[in-house]
Amino acid sequence: MYTTCSSCPNRSACFDELSINELTKVTEHKSEITYKKGETIIKQNSAAKHIYFVKSGLVKVHIENEDKNLILEVSGKSSMLGVTALNHSKKYNFSVTAIETVEVCEINIDIISNIMTNNVAFSLSIINELNTSIDKLLSKVFYLSHKNIQSRMAELLLNFSDKIFESKTFILPISRTELAELTNMAKENVVRTLKDFESKGYIKSKGRQVEIIDYKSLSEISQ
Amino acid sequence: MYTTCSSCPNRSACFDELSINELTKVTEHKSEITYKKGETIIKQNSAAKHIYFVKSGLVKVHIENEDKNLILEVSGKSSMLGVTALNHSKKYNFSVTAIETVEVCEINIDIISNIMTNNVAFSLSIINELNTSIDKLLSKVFYLSHKNIQSRMAELLLNFSDKIFESKTFILPISRTELAELTNMAKENVVRTLKDFESKGYIKSKGRQVEIIDYKSLSEISQ
DNA sequence: TAATTTTGTTGATATATATCAAAAAAAATC
DNA sequence: GATTTTTTTTGATATATATCAACAAAATTA
Numbered sequence: 132m133y134t135t136c137s138s139c140p141n142r143s144a145c146f147d148e149l150s151i152n153e154l155t156k157v158t159e160h161k162s163e164i165t166y167k168k169g170e171t172i173i174k175q176n177s178a179a180k181h182i183y184f185v186k187s188g189l190v191k192v193h194i195e196n197e198d199k200n201l202i203l204e205v206s207g208k209s210s211m212l213g214v215t216a217l218n219h220s221k222k223y224n225f226s227v228t229a230i231e232t233v234e235v236c237e238i239n240i241d242i243i244s245n246i247m248t249n250n251v252a253f254s255l256s257i258i259n260e261l262n263t264s265i266d267k268l269l270s271k272v273f274y275l276s277h278k279n280i281q282s283r284m285a286e287l288l289l290n291f292s293d294k295i296f297e298s299k300t301f302i303l304p305i306s307r308t309e310l311a312e313l314t315n316m317a318k319e320n321v322v323r324t325l326k327d328f329e330s331k332g333y334i335k336s337k338g339r340q341v342e343i344i345d346y347k348s349l350s351e352i353s354q
Numbered sequence: 355m356y357t358t359c360s361s362c363p364n365r366s367a368c369f370d371e372l373s374i375n376e377l378t379k380v381t382e383h384k385s386e387i388t389y390k391k392g393e394t395i396i397k398q399n400s401a402a403k404h405i406y407f408v409k410s411g412l413v414k415v416h417i418e419n420e421d422k423n424l425i426l427e428v429s430g431k432s433s434m435l436g437v438t439a440l441n442h443s444k445k446y447n448f449s450v451t452a453i454e455t456v457e458v459c460e461i462n463i464d465i466i467s468n469i470m471t472n473n474v475a476f477s478l479s480i481i482n483e484l485n486t487s488i489d490k491l492l493s494k495v496f497y498l499s500h501k502n503i504q505s506r507m508a509e510l511l512l513n514f515s516d517k518i519f520e521s522k523t524f525i526l527p528i529s530r531t532e533l534a535e536l537t538n539m540a541k542e543n544v545v546r547t548l549k550d551f552e553s554k555g556y557i558k559s560k561g562r563q564v565e566i567i568d569y570k571s572l573s574e575i576s577q
Numbered sequence: 578t579a580a581t582t583t584t585g586t587t588g589a590t591a592t593a594t595a596t597c598a599a600a601a602a603a604a605a606t607c
Numbered sequence: 608g609a610t611t612t613t614t615t616t617t618g619a620t621a622t623a624t625a626t627c628a629a630c631a632a633a634a635t636t637a
Contacts, residue, residue, distance in 0.1 A: 194492065194495075194496055196496075196500065199500055201495070201496060201499055201500065203492075203495070214485075215485050215488045215489075216485075217481055217482065217485055218482050218485035218486055218489065219482065219486075220489075224488070224489055224492055225492065247474065247477070247478060247481075248474050248478070249474070251470065251471050251472070251474055251477060254470070254474060254477040254478065254481065255470060255471070255477065257481060258437075258440055258470075258477065258480060258481060258484065259440065259441050259442065261481065261484040261485065261488065262437075262438050262439075262440055262441035262484065263441055263442075264488060265438045265447070265484065265487060265488060265491065266438075266441065266443075266447055268488065268491040268492070268495065269417065269426075269447055269448065269491070271495055272417075272424070272426070272491065272494055272495055272498065273417055273419075273424060275495065275498045275499050276424055276498050276538040277419065277422050277424065279623075279624090280623080280624070306583095306584065306585085307584075307585060307586090308584075308585090315499040316624075316625090317624070317625050317626075318584090318585080319585090319586080319587085319624095319625080319626080319627095320623095320624065320625080321585095322585065322586055322587085323586090323587085326586085326587095338585090338633090502593075502594090503593080503594070529614070529615090530614075530615060530616090531614080531615095539594075539595090540594070540595050540596075541614090541615085542594095542595080542596080542597095542615090542616080542617085543593095543594065543595080544615095545615065545616055545617085546616090546617090549616085549617095561602095561603085561615090
């Protein structure tokens with residue numbers, strides 16, 4: 132049940148930079164928590180107290196707004212969440228919610244900060260991680276501003292297939308409404324676009340079950 | 355002419371964390387370069403060799419694409435550019451172009467990396483800077499996906515007024531086409547929206563000259 | 578199992594925004 | 608200063624995508 136960080140197979144890459152002592156310190160101070168589907172892990176605008184590491188299960192990272200929600204990404208094991216709160220405001224700039232049962236390691240932000248102060252390699256690894264986040268956000272900005280709905284949906288499906296499930300068949304972990312929030316389109320158009328892809332023989336789908344049939348065509352549509 | 359980093363009034367915040375020796379080292383290794391309007395400072399996808407610091411003048415940070423360009427932001431003095439290339443790919447993920455005469459300090463990336471390896475406070479300051487970039491990108495994602503063209507144009511004008519020029523009157527540093535690339539709208543709609551704001555008495559404008567008349571209304575439109 | 582609520586689906590219609598084309602103005606070049 | 612090129616402006620039109628409304632199917636709850 133209890134896992135030490137030194138032997139954790141799903142730990143984030145930056146942990147490779149920690150010494151035995153530091154790993155022990157983190158192990159002693161971490162809490163392992165299981166969240167159920169729909170539970171909030173990080174609440175946007177709340178004061179940042181912890182950094183979270185996903186051990187298993189999928190979460191959605193999203194920006195909350197009165198009228199319209201926006202999902203930034205769906206992510207799974209080995210993701211590190213909350214480091215972006217390490218700035219002047221010390222507040223989380225997005226929410227994170229479990230979309231299925233999720234095991235998370237929660238580590239006090241002061242412990243992480245303290246290790247950063249003593250271990251430059253660890254800090255550099257965090258910088259690398261942040262730059263990967265920036266890369267993803269730049270892609271998202273481009274995706275939202277330059278691609279039409281077919282292209283966005285195709286990219287989404289390929290992303291699930293390639294990055295999240297690593298399989299041509301998978302079960303969509305989110306509802307049509309959430310797919311709409313992830314692609315910035317109306318939920319009705321999510322349905323229509325999926326139907327359209329099915330009628331063209333790009334995918335087979337039934338409910339949340341999806342099978343990628345024509346990867347090449349989807350890839351061309353997504354550009 | 356020649357400026358030492360220790361006395362530079364426009365240096366980026368992270369320089370406050372450097373020791374006298376480190377400041378001297380940076381001063382000795384930096385190059386001060388003047389770019390003319392239209393010249394490329396950073397070329398997207400090229401191998402990252404330097405970090406750039408803007409001493410004076412304005413630049414545009416943009417993503418290049420065959421058919422449609424996208425401007426991420428216009429920024430001026432004290433901005434640090436190129437740190438986001440400190441990841442696995444070691445390539446710049448965007449281009450930076452001078453939109454007027456710009457003085458830039460160029461520092462070899464190895465010098466910066468070397469200082470980071472020895473000075474944790476400096477690394478932490480870089481992390482803070484990266485998180486500010488992430489904040490900006492999150493706002494941009496929200497701005498592009500949740501706001502209509504009037505709202506985006508209003509926000510743009512207020513941003514120029516508040517952040518760049520710190521004045522209710524200013525001269526737009528970029529063309530209508532570039533305003534379109536910054537707000538993700540057609541250049542024709544940039545013209546129409548500005549005309550509309552003028553007819554409603556929110557702004558006065560003639561060519562690139564702009565005066566904010568009704569800050570409150572613009573602020574409400576931008577939400 | 579029935580009742581209720583939520584989620585998904587479909588077609589019709591509305592609307593925001595892009596595109597096209599052509600003129601006017603401004604800037605750059607000769 | 609005249610000419611050419613580029614940028615800005617305007618109006619007409621096209622189109623992608625959202626919205627609305629009503630129904631069907633699933634998932635919860637009673």
